Amino acid sequence: MIQKKIREKAKELLEKKMVDLIIGFGEWTLPLRTTPIFVRNPKEVDHLIWNSFCENNLSTYLHKFSHFKVGIVVKGCDARSITALSLEKRFKPDQLYLIGVPCQRMVDRRRVKKAVKGEILRASEQGDQIIVEGEDFKTALKREDFLYSSCQVCTHRTPTLANVLVGDPVEEIPMTETHPDIKEFEKKSPEERWKYFEKESSRCILCFACREACPMCYCEECFVDSSNPKWIEKSLSPSDNEFYHIVRAYHQTGRCSGCGACERACPMEIRLTYLTQKLNQNVKELFNFETGIDAETLPPLSTYETEDRQEFIK
């Protein structure tokens, strides 16, 4: 139903020439996944699909299409990224048309893969189940047990500020209050926390997939690419890797929508969202601010008030 409405809306937008292209999700070669597609011809809107494998945050492409009028399929988190980017003046008014999809929460393909023996060749959804098939097996898994951590804690599944919603708003109740990785992290002593962070970042190969997948990482020159001043070396070294991961996370403070695109992009499966989501949690507690909920309030670290808390100044 949602898929049909996405196609109808896309067709209308393209036919009326309200947008130059639609960015949405399409089917591609791997099971448990979809791929970003770019539709310009109203006759091709049937390539657009919707299911629980639409994991990418498509708003990262808006930087690439900054000179076009773009229709874009967005989940709650993607819409929040766009609002945050709008606050940073990345778009002209009316440049974007947001086709908002109230999100059912996305399936963590890696967890599904690890739950079965053998290669998954086909995957589909049936009600609340994911059916995965391989050469000599066919298994039904409970969809609910295989959702991304970032999706489990999401309380903004219905896109805010979308131009149109192609489904009924969903109840905004998180499946779990605290991000599972944060829960684990908080149980640790400072030394153990550092060890965990060290272990995770030690796998980093500096491919910067986390950065490129993130819609909020659009600096003209990323600090890691700067040679004058040189903030980090280009070689793989534990301290430089750690420095990159800390700064990347901190740069997201008050800007991260918690979509989890960084973690999904990482080929080395480095845990990343426990850092950014923890920062989100802090920003909410300290400043009562959540990224991308309204189009007026600047993120706390982009502005100041004379009443700002200052007990941390000693």
Next chain:
Amino acid sequence: MNLKLDKKDLKPFLQSLIDEADLFAPVQLAEGVLVFKKIDRPDEVDLSSSNTQKPAKEVFSPQSETMFRYEKAGKQHQVTSTEEVERKRVILGVRPCDIQAVSLLDEVFLGKEYTDSYYLNNRNATTMIGMACGHPLSTCFCSSTGGGPFLRKGSDLFFIDLGESFLVELLTEKGMTFQKSNFFKEANTEEISLAKAIEEKALKKTDTSVPVEGIEKRLDLMVESSFWDRVHEKCIGCRVCTYLCPTCHCFDIMDEALTHGGQRVRNWDSCLSSLYSQETSGHNPRPTNRERTRQRIMHKFNYFPKNFGRIACVGCGRCILYCPVQFDIRQAINWTSAKRLKLQRGGRSTNP
């Protein structure tokens, strides 16, 4: 004579390798994340999981490789060479795709005009123990690119996993030095025929349909094609496909200077990064992702064949599996075929 290594003897065998040489083998860093690493203890080695994320190329051309160190000693400067490889090396558990890729790296680093001494020393010191690929994935297309899951070429020894044991083949002079190894026993005919059966099954599984034949000529005509306007669109410009590619070999040399010394290091570089082609003036001849994606495809399937007569892709499928947005190089290859191009010109949105 066919030999075998019982799996119960694997650990002592690995220990004997560690005692004699620097052993490199697949290690699991996190669940399902594997790389080749120098082994300290036999139980670190993981030969039962799927192929490593990072390819075996890093044993020969490490992601970060120190070329020399220097330090101030009084008024003098002292330079320390890092070219020598002091110990013999063994790499175990390398899949045929990665071994074929090393033969492509040989073309570059051990070419007619120039020999890279760092690479050469790493190569010469290393005995390669190949591991047959009994369970190729659906993303594997080594059989399309001139390889195969049981290709022996390039291995000194070749292991085939039979479940309880490995069938062992000694293929080169370096391999023959293991002939008298206490750990290898004679394999019986049943084991040999089991290995054959596994091989036949694996061969049937890999994709032979990716049309790489003639791709160099096809791409000759496509440098300015509108094909590239669309083909790059979904690429977000990270370096996953190039860093995890067993044949990508570009590097960037940097000096890392501290007050009293420093080192010259070469690090893997990626043509998908904007910095790769950025000139000192600020001009960038490959200003957008379009040109960078074209470079990646052209280098593998046009420039490399022009220079060395072979394509620089071994069909390992890593770039397909680990791409955050599912850029599928098989489809990019497909679309270079004339029939597909016509479709594309007809306005179809192409996007591998």
